[in-house]
Amino acid sequence: MNRFPGKTALVTGAGSGLGRAIALAFAAEGASVVAAGRTAATLDETVGLIEAAGGTAAAVVADVTDSGQVRALVRETVGRFGGLDIAVNNAGILRGAGPVGEVGEEDWDAVQRTNVTGVWLAMKHEIAHMKDHGGGAIVNISSNLGAHLRIPGLAAYLTSKAAVSALTRAAALDHIHQGIRINAVSPGAAATSMSLRPGETEADRAERMKRENPLGRVAEAEEVAAAVLYLASPAAGAVVGTDLVIDSGASA
Numbered sequence: 001m002n003r004f005p006g007k008t009a010l011v012t013g014a015g016s017g018l019g020r021a022i023a024l025a026f027a028a029e030g031a032s033v034v035a036a037g038r039t040a041a042t043l044d045e046t047v048g049l050i051e052a053a054g055g056t057a058a059a060v061v062a063d064v065t066d067s068g069q070v071r072a073l074v075r076e077t078v079g080r081f082g083g084l085d086i087a088v089n090n091a092g093i094l095r096g097a098g099p100v101g102e103v104g105e106e107d108w109d110a111v112q113r114t115n116v117t118g119v120w121l122a123m124k125h126e127i128a129h130m131k132d133h134g135g136g137a138i139v140n141i142s143s144n145l146g147a148h149l150r151i152p153g154l155a156a157y158l159t160s161k162a163a164v165s166a167l168t169r170a171a172a173l174d175h176i177h178q179g180i181r182i183n184a185v186s187p188g189a190a191a192t193s194m195s196l197r198p199g200e201t202e203a204d205r206a207e208r209m210k211r212e213n214p215l216g217r218v219a220e221a222e223e224v225a226a227a228v229l230y231l232a233s234p235a236a237g238a239v240v241g242t243d244l245v246i247d248s249g250a251s252a
Contacts, residue, residue: 003229003234007085008031008077011023014037017192020035022224026086035059039061056081064122070122071125091122092141094194095157096155103156127171130178131179135180138183140184141186142168144250147166165243168243188245188246191218191220212250213250214248215248216248219247
């Protein structure tokens with residue numbers, strides 16, 4: 001398939017995990033990709049993988065919690081590739097595990113700042129460009145933890161991702177009349193380091209998933225990326241404000 005020739009896709013948190021898989025997937029289908037994040041070395045690795053496969057990409061260091069940096073990120077994306085057609089707001093952190101009454105204030109603030117305010121700031125500046133340049137598609141990466149499923153000990157993360165799901169739907173209604181389609185993907189445990197428990201190996205995780213997960217395995221990063229690409233594609237032209245859960249049945 002080659003669904004995105006001539007399009008420019010911006011992916012935040014693209015230095016590893018789901019963000020890297022999403023960036024690679026867009027590039028494989030013809031998009032010029034801007035891989036954004038806070039660590040230059042890992043972004044350069046992502047760009048190297050894309051270019052080695054024959055794709056086009058650039059790395060831009062930016063912190064999504066800083067409005068000025070996000071504004072500059074959008075400006076640089078447009079400057080490098082001539083536009084911004086697709087944005088995937090994937091940057092997020094997991095901190096502050098523990099019961100609600102024991103979560104540290106610094107951890108709480110950091111999680112909300114990155115996972116919620118970071119998505120809002122990214123959309124704010126992406127929308128500012130898209131609304132004056134023919135619209136576009138935005139996909140926010142939320143989680144099955146939050147709006148869809150709750151587990152003990154992760155209140156800060158759960159709250160932040162439930163907020164992303166709600167924010168996505170609100171933004172979708174606010175901006176569809178400007179030609180901007182906004183949706184979310186909510187992954188569950190995927191084949192990335194974030195789904196590993198402390199001290200757990202990938203083999204340990206695979207055994208745990210056989211017991212805990214209806215499908216019996218984690219989702220592959222490429223399976224999550226496929227959902228993102230669908231929502232960004234013309235095939236999803238009537239999909240507005242959805243929150244697509246990819247969690248192997250965990251929240252069913």
